[in-house]
Amino acid sequence: xxxxxxxxxxxSVSEGTPVxxxxxxxxxxxxxxxxxVQHPNKGLQLLLKYTSAATLxxxxxxxxxxxxKSETSFHLTKPSAHxxxxxxxxCVVSETSGTYKYIFGTxxxxxxxx
Amino acid sequence: xxxxxxxxxxxxxxxxxQVTLSCSPISGHRSVSWYQQTPGQGxxxxxxxxxxxxxxKGNFPGRFSGRQFxxxxxxxxxxxLELGDSALYLCASSLGGLAxxxxxxxxxxxxxxxx
Numbered sequence: 001x002x003x004x005x006x007x008x009x010x011x012s013v014s015e016g017t018p019v020x021x022x023x024x025x026x027x028x029x030x031x032x033x034x035x036x037v038q039h040p041n042k043g044l045q046l047l048l049k050y051t052s053a054a055t056l057x058x059x060x061x062x063x064x065x066x067x068x069k070s071e072t073s074f075h076l077t078k079p080s081a082h083x084x085x086x087x088x089x090x091c092v093v094s095e096t097s098g099t100y101k102y103i104f105g106t107x108x109x110x111x112x113x114x
Numbered sequence: 115x116x117x118x119x120x121x122x123x124x125x126x127x128x129x130x131x132q133v134t135l136s137c138s139p140i141s142g143h144r145s146v147s148w149y150q151q152t153p154g155q156g157x158x159x160x161x162x163x164x165x166x167x168x169x170x171k172g173n174f175p176g177r178f179s180g181r182q183f184x185x186x187x188x189x190x191x192x193x194x195l196e197l198g199d200s201a202l203y204l205c206a207s208s209l210g211g212l213a214x215x216x217x218x219x220x221x222x223x224x225x226x227x228x229x
Contacts, residue, residue, distance in 0.1 A: 034217070043118075043204055044220040090157065101170060102147070102206075102218060104157040 002027045004093045006105035014113045019078040021108045023065075023091035026072065033074045034092040035065055038107075044090065050074065061085070086112045116141065118207050118221035126227045132193040135224045139186050139207030145169075146188040147218060148180060151202040163188050192226075200228045 007022040025031060032051045036044040048059025055067040065076045074091060091105040119138045127133050139146050147170075148160040159172040163182035180190045186207070192199055202225050206218035 036220070041225075043222040044206075046217060046219065049217055101159055101172075103159075104149075106156050 002031065002093050002101070002103050004091050004103055004105040006089075006091050006108050008108050009106065010109050010111065012111040012113060013081045015083055016080050019076070019081045019085065019110065021076040021089050021091075021110065023074045023076065023105060024072055025074060025091070025093045027093055032094045033065075033067060034094070035059065035063070035074075035076050036090045036092060037087050038090065039087045047076070047089075081110075081112045083112050083114065086110055118205060118219055120203075120205050120221040120224050122224060123222065124225045124227075126229060127195050128229050129195055129197060131195050132191065133195060133226060135190045135192075135203055135205075135226075137188045137190070137205030137207075137221060139188070139205075140219055143207035143209055143219075144186055145208045145210065145216070146182055146186065147206045147208075148188070148190050149204040149206065150174075151204055151223070152200075157204070160190070195228045197228050199226065201226060 003026045005024045013019055030052055034049050035047040037047050038044050047063050048057045048065055050057045050067045058064045063078050065074055067074050088107045088109050090107050092102055094102045121136045145164045147162040149157050151157045160174055161168055161180055162170040166182045177193045182188045202223045204220050204223045206220045208216040208218045210216040
């Protein structure tokens, strides 16, 4: 069965410092992995997607994530945080086997300090 | 291309009533999925419709139902509302749907408050 664990419910960084949001997944098959961002009172916006091509995936707004099969991880990073990055981030796993579902992590709320 | 639209954006209902939410997918997308988001349970999958057929279903009671029309627009209905149904209901559309692990694009959501 597939599952996803976001290791931190809250992360605080100072503006201009690196961002690291951690995600571990469990999947019986080759999964697709996604990161979404949700700003307050808004829907979810796709940041990036991994589907078994390059293991380093570049997304929008300077975010990137690296797929590490040996560690079953898909951590999201950004070299320099901006105030507008403050939001909730969701890691998602999906696989094409059995019942098809999009499984969301519990979310990481990112706070950016001035 | 216009994004996913959901109407209404906000709803206030009382216990026992029923409610219908609407979702218009991105043009050309045939799959529409519905999710419930609450602070306690996070994002939970309700169901997916593809070409007017329910293809996947989450673990929600039968009070939650949906349908999809020939133009891919979808509606979700919740009958006999309970306080616990207060949530943000998100709709997402994609080309091929969950079966293809296709990217889902989300609408802004409908905030339902049950009093």
